[in-house]
Amino acid sequence: xxxxxxxxxxxxxxxxxxxPDTNISSSIEIESIGTRSTxxxxxxxxxxxxxxIFDSYDELIASKDLDAIYVCLPAGLHFTWAKKALEAGKSxxxxxxxxxxxxxxxxxxxxxxxxxxxxxxxxxxxxxxLVESIRQLILSNALGQIKLIxxxxxxxxxxxxxxxxxxxxxxxxxxxxxxxxxxxxNYVMDIKNDDVKYLQSFSHNRRDVDANIYAELVTSSGVICxxxxxxxxxxxxxxxxVGEKGSLEIPHLRVLPEMGESxxxxxxxxxxxxxxxxxxxxxxxxxxxxxxxxxxxxxxxxGKDNMIENIKLMNRIRxxxxxx
Numbered sequence: 001x002x003x004x005x006x007x008x009x010x011x012x013x014x015x016x017x018x019x020p021d022t023n024i025s026s027s028i029e030i031e032s033i034g035t036r037s038t039x040x041x042x043x044x045x046x047x048x049x050x051x052x053i054f055d056s057y058d059e060l061i062a063s064k065d066l067d068a069i070y071v072c073l074p075a076g077l078h079f080t081w082a083k084k085a086l087e088a089g090k091s092x093x094x095x096x097x098x099x100x101x102x103x104x105x106x107x108x109x110x111x112x113x114x115x116x117x118x119x120x121x122x123x124x125x126x127x128x129x130l131v132e133s134i135r136q137l138i139l140s141n142a143l144g145q146i147k148l149i150x151x152x153x154x155x156x157x158x159x160x161x162x163x164x165x166x167x168x169x170x171x172x173x174x175x176x177x178x179x180x181x182x183x184x185x186n187y188v189m190d191i192k193n194d195d196v197k198y199l200q201s202f203s204h205n206r207r208d209v210d211a212n213i214y215a216e217l218v219t220s221s222g223v224i225c226x227x228x229x230x231x232x233x234x235x236x237x238x239x240x241x242v243g244e245k246g247s248l249e250i251p252h253l254r255v256l257p258e259m260g261e262s263x264x265x266x267x268x269x270x271x272x273x274x275x276x277x278x279x280x281x282x283x284x285x286x287x288x289x290x291x292x293x294x295x296x297x298x299x300x301x302x303g304k305d306n307m308i309e310n311i312k313l314m315n316r317i318r319x320x321x322x323x324x
Contacts, residue, residue: 004291006093007032007066009057009081010073011044014095017257017283018070019048025284028291030070034060057081061088068118068294071095074163076170079104082119086111091118091294093287097179097314098122098307100170105307118293119305123183125254126302127289128282130262133275134241134248135188137266143243146189146223151239153177153254154212154230164231165207172209174318177229180254181215182313184239185225186306193312195219201320206232215317257281 008015008030019030032052035041041055054060061069061084069085071078071094079099082092086108098121099105112119125131137143154177163169164176185191198218203210212230219225239250246268255262255277263276286303293299 004028004294005032005065005067006030006070007034007054007060007063007068008070008072009034009060009085010071011035011040011047012072012095014072015048018287019051025288025291027295028287032060032063032066058084061085061090066090068092068290070122074166074169074171075100075175076163076168078170079108082108083111086115086117086119089115089117091120091290093120093122093290095122096183097170097175097310099311100175100315102308102311102315105311109305109307116297118290118297118299120290120293120299120303121305121307122286123187123302123306124283124286125180126183126187126282127285128255128262128277128280130250130255130264130275130277130280131188131253132302133277134250134264137248138188138241142246142266143241143248144245145221146241146243148224148226148242149185149189149240150226151181151184151253152228152236153180154228154233154237155235156233157231160207165209167208172211173203173213173229173231174210174314174321176231178213178215178227178317179310179314181225181227181229182310182317183306184253185217185313186309187302187304189223191219191223191225192309193316195221196313196316199316199320201317203321204230204232210321213317213321215320255280255282257283 034054034057038055041053045053068091085092164171196217197220201215203213211232214228217225237252239253241248250264266273
């Protein structure tokens, strides 16, 4: 398989995590970066020496030397530029959340299918063995009927110029952090939007975005879900899953490579078993999976598309949080 040549749209901080790994990968390389202006291009050239830098997104997408596009712009810009990339004949990997409207997810999916291209949402956390082990435990019925899921994902974003504080760019805690709750329900628990029969939500707003958002969901099978996410709360990433036969305590569901080893605890009666996982770069594994998907034309687990289902539930939560 020849190396997949990828161009990145945007000079986001997240690129610093990926570029060194794709440089040494045998299957994929982020070899070009598209910026929005000449001044942004100059900054990118200093940050990423040796990379081709474009001073417009359109020029990067039009480059015949690239096979695929990685869209790492603010969430509110994802649809426009992912669509342009697909229409130019390039597969796309899109940062989460890929889009903010169901119609946009449907349109991207349709374009990709019509052109035999891949559109994949960058749910990197799924590729960590910790998450797959949790998923398999639940699928095997080791916990019995699930009764409760409680999870909190938050951090303090003090940069008021950051796109996460700008509503017109799709900012806010729901799009930035709460989306992990929704995807976890869908991917790991197999709980879809239509399975949620009761929902209430509220948010603390600042600068026209949801700085912190809370939601309680109850499914048709009786699973109670309590979720909190914030971009102005102390860092937290804890998850608890309680079933009839046992429970899981997960100190960190989103395991970054710099965290080193990770673990979760399976409680079963008076016994507790700790599952420990060595340091894993789930980002790199995700990029390798994207390259494989483009080569074969098929996205396999854990990269399977949940875009439409995720956005349906996220927008229900958004609407509920805005009700008086």
